[in-house]
Amino acid sequence: xxYRTIPALVVCAAGLALGCAHGAAMAQHxxxxxxxxxxxxxxxxxxxxxxxxxxxxxEQMLERRAFAAAHEPADVIEHLASALGRLALKAGSGVPRxxxxxxxxxxxxxxKIARQFHDAADKxxxxxxxxxxxxxxxxxxxxxxxxxxRWVCDMHCEPGKTFDGPGxxxxxxxAYKPISQVPYSANVAPSPAPVQPxxxxxxxxxxxxxxxxxxxxxxxxxxxxxxxxxxIVNADLSWYAHEHPAARPDGTFVLPLAFPAPGEYTLFxxxxxxxKRQQVAPFNLKVAGAAPASKPLVEDYDTVAQIEGYEFRxxxxxxxxxxxxxxxxxxxxxxxxxxxxxxxxxLGELGHLVIISQDLKSFVHSHPxxxxxDHAGGDAGHDHxxxxxxDHAHDHEAVMHTARAAVALGNGKxxxxxxxxxxxxxxxxxxxxxxxxxxxxxxxxxxxxAEPPRNGRQxxxxxxxxxxxxxxxxxxxxxx
Numbered sequence: 001x002x003y004r005t006i007p008a009l010v011v012c013a014a015g016l017a018l019g020c021a022h023g024a025a026m027a028q029h030x031x032x033x034x035x036x037x038x039x040x041x042x043x044x045x046x047x048x049x050x051x052x053x054x055x056x057x058x059e060q061m062l063e064r065r066a067f068a069a070a071h072e073p074a075d076v077i078e079h080l081a082s083a084l085g086r087l088a089l090k091a092g093s094g095v096p097r098x099x100x101x102x103x104x105x106x107x108x109x110x111x112k113i114a115r116q117f118h119d120a121a122d123k124x125x126x127x128x129x130x131x132x133x134x135x136x137x138x139x140x141x142x143x144x145x146x147x148x149x150r151w152v153c154d155m156h157c158e159p160g161k162t163f164d165g166p167g168x169x170x171x172x173x174x175a176y177k178p179i180s181q182v183p184y185s186a187n188v189a190p191s192p193a194p195v196q197p198x199x200x201x202x203x204x205x206x207x208x209x210x211x212x213x214x215x216x217x218x219x220x221x222x223x224x225x226x227x228x229x230x231x232i233v234n235a236d237l238s239w240y241a242h243e244h245p246a247a248r249p250d251g252t253f254v255l256p257l258a259f260p261a262p263g264e265y266t267l268f269x270x271x272x273x274x275x276k277r278q279q280v281a282p283f284n285l286k287v288a289g290a291a292p293a294s295k296p297l298v299e300d301y302d303t304v305a306q307i308e309g310y311e312f313r314x315x316x317x318x319x320x321x322x323x324x325x326x327x328x329x330x331x332x333x334x335x336x337x338x339x340x341x342x343x344x345x346x347l348g349e350l351g352h353l354v355i356i357s358q359d360l361k362s363f364v365h366s367h368p369x370x371x372x373x374d375h376a377g378g379d380a381g382h383d384h385x386x387x388x389x390x391d392h393a394h395d396h397e398a399v400m401h402t403a404r405a406a407v408a409l410g411n412g413k414x415x416x417x418x419x420x421x422x423x424x425x426x427x428x429x430x431x432x433x434x435x436x437x438x439x440x441x442x443x444x445x446x447x448x449x450a451e452p453p454r455n456g457r458q459x460x461x462x463x464x465x466x467x468x469x470x471x472x473x474x475x476x477x478x479x480x
Contacts, residue, residue: 052180071121078114110139156212182210216251237430262289324453346436423450
C-alpha cells in the first residue's frame, strides 16, 4: 500500500521555510538586509508564471500571519515585474506589438506595489500587508492578461493536460486549480509490491511538475553534486537514510532499497527544476506488516554520543533553543580525545544537517556556515529547499552576528562545525548530522525540544498541513 501526502509547503531553515536557491551572492538593499539574487526570467510567460507562484506563497504566509517572512516573495515579484517590459519586447514573447507599452506599464505598477508591500512586511506591519494585498493581486492579474493562467487537475488524472479556466476533472470529479497553486510532487512505485521489510525493493520515482509532466534529468539542476536527494525516515524518526536515485532515459529515477522494518515511511524528494526554485516533495510509503512499537523522542542534544569511535556533541552554551528565532547549532567531533580537523567534503559541503519535526510536517536541510565570511553578501547558512519561503524574517548579517557571538563564548573548539536553523514552532525535532572523514560517512542523530517563541513572535498554527522541505545552506543562492 502506498499513498501520497497532501501537497505541502516546503520550509527552509532560515524559517525552516521551503525552497531557497543556490550559488549566487546576495544583494544588499537600502533597508539594510540582504536578499538572494533573483534569477532572471528568460521569457514573459516564465516571469508571469513565477510571479503567480510567489503571490500564492505570499498569500499562504499571510494566512499564517507570518508577515515579516512575506518580504521575500514580494522582493522576487518586484524584480521579475521590473523586467516585464523588456521581456514583452522580445521576439516570440506572446505580447502583441501594440500591447507592449501596456505590458511595460503594468509591470512597473506591479513592481511599485510589490516594493510597498516588501517595505510593510519588512516592518512586520500586518495591517499594511493586508491592506496592500488586494492591490498586489490586481496588478498581478494585470500583467497576466498577456499570459493567461492555466488550470489543471491537481490529482494529475490527465498528466500534462492544462485548461484555459475553471472546470471539473471528468476522471476524479474534482475542481481544477490554477496551476500556480499546485505544488511540484513525486510519485513512487515499488517493485515488488507490497513492500516487504528486509527485502530489496526497486523504487521507481517520477518527479512531477504542477501539470503532472515528468521531470527527467535534463529538466533538473545539479545541486550538491546530485539532481535528486532522497531523504527517508520512518514514522518515529528512529531510522534515516540519505540516498541518490539513479536517472533513467525515460525520465524516471530508480533506487534499490531494503526498508528495515514494517510501518510507514516518509520520502522527502529534494530537487530543483531548471528555471524554478528548489522543491521538496514528500511521499508516504507503507511497508507490510505490523509496525514495531514507536520509540519516543527524548531531548538528548546535551549529551555526548559515541559513534563508530568518534565523540559527537552539540555545543549550545547551556541555553535552550526557541522557536521562531535564529538558532546556532555547533557540532564538535573528537576522535581518540583529539578534535577532528580534517573532515572531507561530502556532496560538496563540509557537513549536512537534516532536521525533521516529530509530526513530520517540518523539514530542513542545513549546511555549515562559513565563519570566515565577513561581508553581508556572502555565505550564511544557505536556505536551500523551496525557493525562499521563509516563515520568519532572516538576514545574513544577523545570523553571522549570532553565530560569532556563540563561538566567542569559548566553550567550543575551532574545529566545530557551525549550522544555522530556525524552528518554525515549538516541539520535538530529530536532527541527523552527516560528515565524511577518511572516506567514511558518519551520521550523528540527536533530538532538540524547541521552546515556545520569545518576544511575542508568531509561529504557524499547529494544525497547518505541512511545512515540508527546507534547506539552510552555507551559501545563499539565486532564487529560481
